[in-house]
Amino acid sequence: MGLLxxxxxxxxxxxxxxxxxxxxxxxxxxxxxWRRARGKERDVLLWGDEVEYLVVAFDDTAKKSRLSLAQAxxxxxxxxxxxxxxxxxxxxxxxxxHDGEEPPHFHPEFGRFMLxxxxxxxxxxxxxxxLKVESNMKWxxxxxxxxxxPNESPLTLTTFPRLGTKDDYIxxxxxxxGPALRSQFVPDEIANPHIRFPTLAANIxxxxxxxxxxNVPVFKDLNTPSPFKDPSVxxxxxxxxxxxxxxxxxxxxxxxxxxAMAFGMGSCCLQITFxxxxxTEGRRLYDQLSPLGPVLLALTAATPIYKGFLVDTDVRxxxxxxxxxxxxxEELGEAPLKNDRWRIPxxxxxxxxxxxxxxxxxxxxxxxxxLVVDEDIKKRLIEGxxxxxxxxHFAHLFIRDPLVIFSEDLEELDLDKDNHFExxxxxxxxxxxxxxxxSGSDIGWRVEFRPMEIQITDFENAAFSIFIVLITRxxxxxxxxxxxxxxxxxxxxxxxxxxNAVLDKKFYFxxxxxPRRVPRTPQxxxxxSTFSSATSSAVNTPPPSPPLGPVDTEYELMSISxxxxxxxxxxxxxxxxxxxxxxxxxxxxxxxxxxxxxYLDLIRKRADxxxxxxxxxxxxxxxxxxxxxHDSVVSEEITYDLVKxxxxxxxxxxxxxxxxxxxxRGKKN
Amino acid sequence: xxxxxxxxxxxxxxRPVIRLPLTQKSNVELIISLRSNFIASQQIxxxxxxxxxxxxxxxxxxxxxxxxxxxxxxxxxxAIDFSHPGLSEERDxxxxxxxxxxLPGIPMSRRCAHTREAIDLxxxxxxxxxxxxxxxxxxxxxxxxxxxxxxxxxSLNGEPDDFDSMVQTWRVLESLHEQGMIAxxxxxxxxxxxxxxxxxxxQVKPSVDQINLKDCCVVPKSLILYAKQEKIQLxxxxxxxxxxxVGTTRxxxxxxxxxxGILASAPQAEDGIQGDVEPQWVVKYTAVVKDRGVVENKxxxxxxxxxxxxxxxx
Numbered sequence: 001m002g003l004l005x006x007x008x009x010x011x012x013x014x015x016x017x018x019x020x021x022x023x024x025x026x027x028x029x030x031x032x033x034w035r036r037a038r039g040k041e042r043d044v045l046l047w048g049d050e051v052e053y054l055v056v057a058f059d060d061t062a063k064k065s066r067l068s069l070a071q072a073x074x075x076x077x078x079x080x081x082x083x084x085x086x087x088x089x090x091x092x093x094x095x096x097x098h099d100g101e102e103p104p105h106f107h108p109e110f111g112r113f114m115l116x117x118x119x120x121x122x123x124x125x126x127x128x129x130x131l132k133v134e135s136n137m138k139w140x141x142x143x144x145x146x147x148x149x150p151n152e153s154p155l156t157l158t159t160f161p162r163l164g165t166k167d168d169y170i171x172x173x174x175x176x177x178g179p180a181l182r183s184q185f186v187p188d189e190i191a192n193p194h195i196r197f198p199t200l201a202a203n204i205x206x207x208x209x210x211x212x213x214x215n216v217p218v219f220k221d222l223n224t225p226s227p228f229k230d231p232s233v234x235x236x237x238x239x240x241x242x243x244x245x246x247x248x249x250x251x252x253x254x255x256x257x258x259x260a261m262a263f264g265m266g267s268c269c270l271q272i273t274f275x276x277x278x279x280t281e282g283r284r285l286y287d288q289l290s291p292l293g294p295v296l297l298a299l300t301a302a303t304p305i306y307k308g309f310l311v312d313t314d315v316r317x318x319x320x321x322x323x324x325x326x327x328x329x330e331e332l333g334e335a336p337l338k339n340d341r342w343r344i345p346x347x348x349x350x351x352x353x354x355x356x357x358x359x360x361x362x363x364x365x366x367x368x369x370x371l372v373v374d375e376d377i378k379k380r381l382i383e384g385x386x387x388x389x390x391x392x393h394f395a396h397l398f399i400r401d402p403l404v405i406f407s408e409d410l411e412e413l414d415l416d417k418d419n420h421f422e423x424x425x426x427x428x429x430x431x432x433x434x435x436x437x438x439s440g441s442d443i444g445w446r447v448e449f450r451p452m453e454i455q456i457t458d459f460e461n462a463a464f465s466i467f468i469v470l471i472t473r474x475x476x477x478x479x480x481x482x483x484x485x486x487x488x489x490x491x492x493x494x495x496x497x498x499x500n501a502v503l504d505k506k507f508y509f510x511x512x513x514x515p516r517r518v519p520r521t522p523q524x525x526x527x528x529s530t531f532s533s534a535t536s537s538a539v540n541t542p543p544p545s546p547p548l549g550p551v552d553t554e555y556e557l558m559s560i561s562x563x564x565x566x567x568x569x570x571x572x573x574x575x576x577x578x579x580x581x582x583x584x585x586x587x588x589x590x591x592x593x594x595x596x597x598x599y600l601d602l603i604r605k606r607a608d609x610x611x612x613x614x615x616x617x618x619x620x621x622x623x624x625x626x627x628x629x630h631d632s633v634v635s636e637e638i639t640y641d642l643v644k645x646x647x648x649x650x651x652x653x654x655x656x657x658x659x660x661x662x663x664x665r666g667k668k669n
Numbered sequence: 670x671x672x673x674x675x676x677x678x679x680x681x682x683x684r685p686v687i688r689l690p691l692t693q694k695s696n697v698e699l700i701i702s703l704r705s706n707f708i709a710s711q712q713i714x715x716x717x718x719x720x721x722x723x724x725x726x727x728x729x730x731x732x733x734x735x736x737x738x739x740x741x742x743x744x745x746x747x748a749i750d751f752s753h754p755g756l757s758e759e760r761d762x763x764x765x766x767x768x769x770x771x772l773p774g775i776p777m778s779r780r781c782a783h784t785r786e787a788i789d790l791x792x793x794x795x796x797x798x799x800x801x802x803x804x805x806x807x808x809x810x811x812x813x814x815x816x817x818x819x820x821x822x823x824s825l826n827g828e829p830d831d832f833d834s835m836v837q838t839w840r841v842l843e844s845l846h847e848q849g850m851i852a853x854x855x856x857x858x859x860x861x862x863x864x865x866x867x868x869x870x871x872q873v874k875p876s877v878d879q880i881n882l883k884d885c886c887v888v889p890k891s892l893i894l895y896a897k898q899e900k901i902q903l904x905x906x907x908x909x910x911x912x913x914x915v916g917t918t919r920x921x922x923x924x925x926x927x928x929x930g931i932l933a934s935a936p937q938a939e940d941g942i943q944g945d946v947e948p949q950w951v952v953k954y955t956a957v958v959k960d961r962g963v964v965e966n967k968x969x970x971x972x973x974x975x976x977x978x979x980x981x982x983x
Contacts, residue, residue: 042758044960125962277961477680477964515681584907585680585964586957587766587802590880590888593905 007406009199012206015405022402025413026420027377030394030436031384033418037437038279043444045473046122046275049465051137052268052454053115053144053154056643057171060151065640066171067113067160068152069189074115077147078106097135104140108192110200111266113170115144115154122275125473127592134462134595141458141650153647156454156461158267158316158614161305161639164258166232182211182240183260185232185307190262196404200427201261203403204326211242214263214322215255219310219499219619223631227253232307256309263306264323264349267316268454270300270461272468273435275444280358281476282445283390286434287357288475289468291482291509292575293431293451294351294492295563298501299606300453300464302614308639310622310632313497314615315453317431321347324429326403341399345370348400351451351493352430353486354393361481361515365551368486374399397428416440431493451493456614456646457653459664463599470596471575474582479515484508484555500616503609506557511571513578564607576604605666612662620662621645670942671743672922672931673790674971676702680964696909696917699951699969703921707929710736710747733931733941744942746922746931755795756956756966763956763965765800767791768857768879770912770951773808777834779949781841783972787952788850790970795956803842804855804879807835811910812858812880836870843873855879857906861895868899879904913948918973922946932975944976 010018057068085103102120109116117140123129144154162169164185178188180198182205191197205211218228233251237243242259251257276282301314325347330340337343346353353368371392378395382388402423409419418439425435433448449468455461474480488508495505558567566574579600583593605611612620622628625638634642649660657668679702711731738748756763769787771780792798845851855877859867868874878901880888888903896903920927924934924941933941949972956966 042762045962125960473962473964476961479681582964585955585967586962587764587877587904590893590903590905 007195007408009195010405010407011199012203015203015403016207016401018405018410019401021410022405022420022423023374023377023398026402026422026424027380027394027398028413029415029418029421029439031381031386032415033421033436033439034386035384036439037445040437040444041278043275043277045125045277046444047124047469048118048122048273049133049137049461050269050271050273051117051140051156051458051461052109052270053117053141054111054157054160054268055113055115055148055152056155056160056647057149057152058640058644063640064636065643066169067111067163068149068171069112070148070152071108071112071115071192074144074147075106075108078143081143081147098139101132101136101139104136104143106140106144108194109265110192110197111262112190112192113160114266114268117141117144123469125469127586127588127596130466130469131592131595133465134458137458137461155643155646155650156268156456156458157643157646158269158303158453159263159306160266161634161642162308162636163266164232164260164263164307167636177237177239177243179240181205181260181262182242183262184234184237184243184246185258186260186262190260190266199404200324204261204324205242207326207328207401207403209328211245211250211259212261212264212323212325213245213250214258214319215252216258216306216319217312218254218256219304219312219632220254221310221630221632223629225631228255228632229253230255230257230307230309233257256306256311258307258319258323261323264316264320267303267320269316269450270452270454270464271448271450272452272465273446273448274469274472275446277444279445282434282447283357284359285447285472285475286432287355287359287362288480288482289447289449289472290352290355290432290486291484291489291492292471293449294489294496294507295509295560296449296464296468297431297451297453297493298496298505298507298560299564299603300455300613301496301502301616302453302455302618304499304615304619305622305634308634310619310634312499314499314501314613315497317451317493318497320429321349324349324427326401342372344372344399346490348427349429350431351490352432353490354389354396355483355486356389356393356434358387358389361483363483363548363551366483366485368490370487371396372399393434398424400424400428403427453614456649456660457664458650459653460602463602466596466599467579467603470579470582474575474578477582477585478513478578480513480578481515482510482513484510485551488555499619500613502560502606502613506559507563508555509558509563509572510555512554513572561607561609565604576600576607602664610666611664614663617660617663618642670975672946672973672975673743673745673749674703674921674969674973675745675747675749675794676706676968676970677749678966678968680967696912699909699912699953699971700917700921702969703971704927704929707736707747707921711929731930733929737931744931746929749794751793755797758958760797762958762960763797764802764959765795765797766802766804766955766957767800768804768806768906768908768953770806770908770953771808771838772913772948772950773911775808775947775949777837780834780838783950784838784841784845786972787950787970788845791952791954792850794968794970795954795966799850799852800954801851802853802855802877803845803851804857804877805838805842806857806908806910806912807838808911810858810863812860832866835867839867839871843871846873853877855904857881857908858910861889861892864892864895864899864901874899875901877902877904879906881906881908881910908953912951913971915946915948918946918948918971922973942975946973946975948973 055068055070057066082103104120105118107116119136141154174187174189176183176185176187180188180202188198191201230251233246235246276285297315297317303316304310304314327344328340329335330337331344333343353371355362355366373392373395377398378391381391381394416439431451435446435448437443437445452464492507495501495507498505564575566577606613621642622634622638627635627637645659652658654661654664661668737744737746842854846854853876854873856875857879859878878896922929922931924930924932931941933943951969951971953969955964957964
């Protein structure tokens with residue numbers, strides 16, 4: 001989660017006064033960095049995955065499972081070992097399988113019950129590297145587990161089913177209603193104690209003028225009361241002014257209500273970052289991957305429970321969006337604009353709103369008509385030499401206020417750093433992120449793909465990571481074009497939330513992803529040699545293209561299976577066939593191809609419904625649990641059995657009819 | 670007369686490649702991309718503009734002489750502008766793999782010339798002096814993953830290659846390797862037994878054995894072990910064994926709606942070239958940017974002889 005520099009963090013009223021300065025300095029840092037790095041060329045493909053874990057503690061005698069707040073201890077212990085490895089000591093739990101691989105890195109996350117792990121060094125495109133991803137993920141999990149208490153386990157669930165309930169779902173236990181979050185459900189101690197995190201949460205709340213507000217529609221089962229009024233909401237709490245929120249209607253009927261950043265930022269995701277060849281390629285990948293975001297969100301759906309209730313959505317996305325939504329009533333359009341500068345249609349955490357590639361295929365009709373841009377910042381960037389598209393992108397990100405400002409950083413502007421730029425950049429959590437090279441490093445231009453939900457097993461996480469990598473290679477090789485108007489991607493993102501969207505919903509997607517054919521053999525004469533004299537000008541000037549049709553003829557509504565596997569009669573060939581076709585064009589050894597086939601098979605079958613999503617499996621698990629009363633309530637007992645099953649699934653991966661075979665194998669044997 | 674058929678860069682050529690049923694061993698890629706390249710070339714000539722839809726029929730038949738070109742006794746279909754730079758970056762950024770398909774029924778005696786011809790076209794097209802890997806595919810060899818025995822049934826169009834002719838062909842390849850034109854050599858569809866028989870006859874060992882497997886998880890263990898021992902890399906491919914049959918070639922070039930109108934419509938007609946068509950070889954080339962895994966250029970050339978009684982010419 002960005003920089004963790006220490007310092008004196010400003011509280012909101014102070015931070016607000018400095019927001020303009022931070023933005024201005026951030027833009028100057030961006031310009032300086034952009035000038036240094038824009039000519040960076042020929043960087044190789046390097047990529048990395050980020051896997052996030054919940055640390056779950058089991059109490060087998062009481063049949064209880066809790067979130068463990070042991071992050072700091074675990075990280076300390078991991079750091080000691082990493083230091084030991086570096087000094088040549090033996091590796092914990094290593095049987096030589098990972099010789100030559102750098103030990104993985106572990107990072108803190110917002111939730112004190114979370115861990116993040118990344119490979120020790122980035123992956124390349126050497127196909128042998130792709131084979132290491134899954135085993136490296138398993139290795140990370142083993143190492144993490146080895147540094148936990150014996151009854152603790154790192155699980156890759158997006159959310160803990162009973163986070164925020166009235167029971168003691170965390171250990172050690174702390175009561176809710178602390179000064180930073182002011183949540184009636186979770187204590188301040190749920191967040192990483194590093195000053196950055198409580199400040200982030202508190203300043204989002206202060207800027208909003210009330211607590212964040214998450215209302216997720218409840219899943220209406222046979223015995224669910226109707227209307228459903230979230231029974232865990234306390235309307236008589238009078239500790240903080242924000243306790244009035246619920247009395248002012250914050251908790252909606254038929255919804256599960258949550259009131260703190262931890263309900264969103266406490267979710268685990270699977271994120272992939274690529275290094276592009278140069279800025280141009282990075283901008284292209286940013287644009288082309290953007291329409292895939294909602295598709296991969298629906299395909300990885302794994303979040304059907306919040307605060308002890310089955311909900312009617314399958315994914316985490318909007319909850320995180322709401323959990324860090326710092327918009328004021330004026331910005332939200334709930335009050336007339338008086339003090340704020342503009343209405344802002346999306347949260348800081350949302351689907352992305354810009355296309356940035358200087359691609360002739362990018363039609364202006366694709367751009368977001370509601371895009372809010374800070375025109376002064378855009379002007380400054382253009383004066384500084386940046387092109388209009390990229391200037392628009394950053395001037396859009398910079399409509400936000402910096403949330404965590406350290407007073408020490410305001411003394412002097414250092415153009416060789418990017419702390420002020422990153423302050424804004426890294427708190428714009430869009431589903432794609434375009435990352436300039438960090439100053440003072442030889443890292444290239446990067447693109448981060450952020451929408452995917454973490455999967456329960458490392459096999460699935462490796463499969464989705466590698467799938468995305470292969471798609472980027474297919475995009476570049478076939479010069480694919482996935483452009484659709486940005487508002488449709490925004491709409492698709494909403495669509496992806498629906499229960500079982502992966503099978504039941506349709507998504508806007510471009511029908512024909514192929515480039516228009518530009519042959520290189522124009523003829524000069526009716527019959528004669530064209531070899532000798534046919535040179536530059538005629539060859540290099542493409543013949544005039546036929547006029548483009550209306551934008552709305554370029555896309556249609558497709559099922560996830562059509563998009564992934566190809567439609568029965570549609571134009572769109574399917575992402576998997578595209579990837580297969582790419583693989584048929586490169587030299588892949590037999591063993592690698594076999595691995596890749598098993599990964600692609602998982603995705604193909606998730607899309608066509610042969611295999612279940614995590615969300616569906618969890619729903620079915622709850623529905624079939626003997627103590628489930630069909631009232632949407634996921635009790636402590638069910639939760640204990642569920643996370644136990646998840647732990648078993650992580651280890652056995654549904655082999656031989658073991659739990660969760662529906663997710664991975666499709667048949668019991 | 671020789672006919673040189675080409676696809677140009679199929680990675681940038683619209684939608685030729687993709688809609689193959691996944692399990693189908695197929696030469697669809699070659700045929701569709703040849704056809705769409707022919708159509709695109711005719712359309713350029715007729716109205717000076719391009720059309721992305723390569724599947725459309727063309728109502729006004731162009732005289733083939735307007736979009737092909739004849740040079741040194743060969744008709745290029747379509748005409749090729751070799752001055753166009755083949756690759757956008759420096760040579761050492763690429764892995765260039767070439768696969769040469771010797772076709773069934775073509776006398777072994779022509780292989781030396783055919784190999785040179787095919788490689789030369791690729792070098793000229795990509796503007797390079799050498800290639801990294803040449804894989805040769807001998808006609809009639811089928812790899813069978815189930816029992817590791819090669820199926821040497823004669824295909825419809827000719828006899829399977831006998832062992833001696835493979836060894837003789839290999840000599841030609843070794844000499845090209847010697848000249849620095851080819852860095853590594855490879856074979857296709859060899860099982861472990863055939864490899865074991867073949868290796869003692871080689872100066873330059875094949876470094877690759879490329880096998881077509883629908884499900885590559887069932888490679889025979891004997892082959893895996895043997896390949897490992899001999900340091901031969903087992904690669905996968907999705908090519909068709911009989912990549913360009915005579916009938917298909919006639920159809921491609923013929924006077925029908927689907928054809929390119931190169932061949933005459935009737936024995937006495939003057940609307941095209943008279944005589945029989947006999948495909949000689951097909952070559953596929955792929956240039957991949959090494960550290961980025963991007964396929965930048967991929968295409969095919971195919972050569973066919975046409976004329977009266979081509980079969981009799983030795």
